[in-house]
Amino acid sequence: xxxxxxxxxxxxxxxxxxxxxxxxxxxxxxxxxxxxxxxxxxxxxxxxxxxxxxxxxxxxxxxxxxxxxxxxxxxxxxxxxxxxxxxxxxxxxxxxxxxxxxxxxxxxxxxxxxxxxxxxxxxxxxxxxxxxxxxxxxxxxxxxxxxxxxxxxxxxxxxxxxxxxxxxxxxxxxxxxxxxxxxxxxxxxxxxxxxx
Numbered sequence: 109x110x111x112x113x114x115x116x117x118x119x120x121x122x123x124x125x126x127x128x129x130x131x132x133x134x135x136x137x138x139x140x141x142x143x144x145x146x147x148x149x150x151x152x153x154x155x156x157x158x159x160x161x162x163x164x165x166x167x168x169x170x171x172x173x174x175x176x177x178x179x180x181x182x183x184x185x186x187x188x189x190x191x192x193x194x195x196x197x198x199x200x201x202x203x204x205x206x207x208x209x210x211x212x213x214x215x216x217x218x219x220x221x222x223x224x225x226x227x228x229x230x231x232x233x234x235x236x237x238x239x240x241x242x243x244x245x246x247x248x249x250x251x252x253x254x255x256x257x258x259x260x261x262x263x264x265x266x267x268x269x270x271x272x273x274x275x276x277x278x279x280x281x282x283x284x285x286x287x288x289x290x291x292x293x294x295x296x297x298x299x300x301x302x303x304x
Contacts, residue, residue: 112248115186119245122179123238123284129176130234131291180237187244235288242284243270246277 184196247270249255258275265273270281 109252111186112252113254115183116245116248116252116254118179118183118186119241119248122176122183123242123245125176125179126234126238126241127284127287127291129172130231130238130288131295183241183244238288239281239284240270242280243272243277246280247272247274250274250276 181196181200185193188195244267246255247267250257250272255276260273260275260278263273263275263278264271270277272278
């Protein structure tokens with residue numbers, strides 16, 4: 109029961125972080141907005157406290173990404189049980205190799221990264237992961253008896269995607285889909301150029 113509760117809370121915390129990061133990435137997918145955001149942060153850091161400000165900005169950016177990764181990995185290990193640790197570790201090692209390989213290729217051939225497309229794809233992946241994790245988190249709470257289980261026969265049963273035949277998990281996932289749509293609309297409206 110304790111493991112299920114930890115799994116549920118970790119999954120819901122990961123959903124919040126993923127939604128925030130997905131919305132942030134989507135709002136920065138326009139290259140001009142991204143460039144002005146980075147330029148503004150770097151100027152503020154350099155004007156205020158010089159190199160320490162720049163160090164703090166870099167630390168916060170990397171720390172936030174590391175925290176999100178740790179939460180996601182923890183949710184994966186809890187979902188898969190004790191036998192999944194070696195698979196998660198193998199996935200992490202493979203991801204490191206892939207990242208270093210891609211970085212080497214980009215540096216060697218000076219390929220420009222398509223920031224807009226990369227951010228757009230990343231925000232979609234984070235939205236999908238949020239939907240999966242909210243289903244898994246609510247299901248974990250159902251397994252310990254914190255939430256009721258109202259059977260919904262019309263819902264398919266795909267646990268790997270966080271889809272369970274219960275009304276509570278389905279409503280939670282539909283709610284997250286709605287939140288994603290609202291956040292996308294907000295960032296799309298705020299990203300449109302204003303006429304003077």
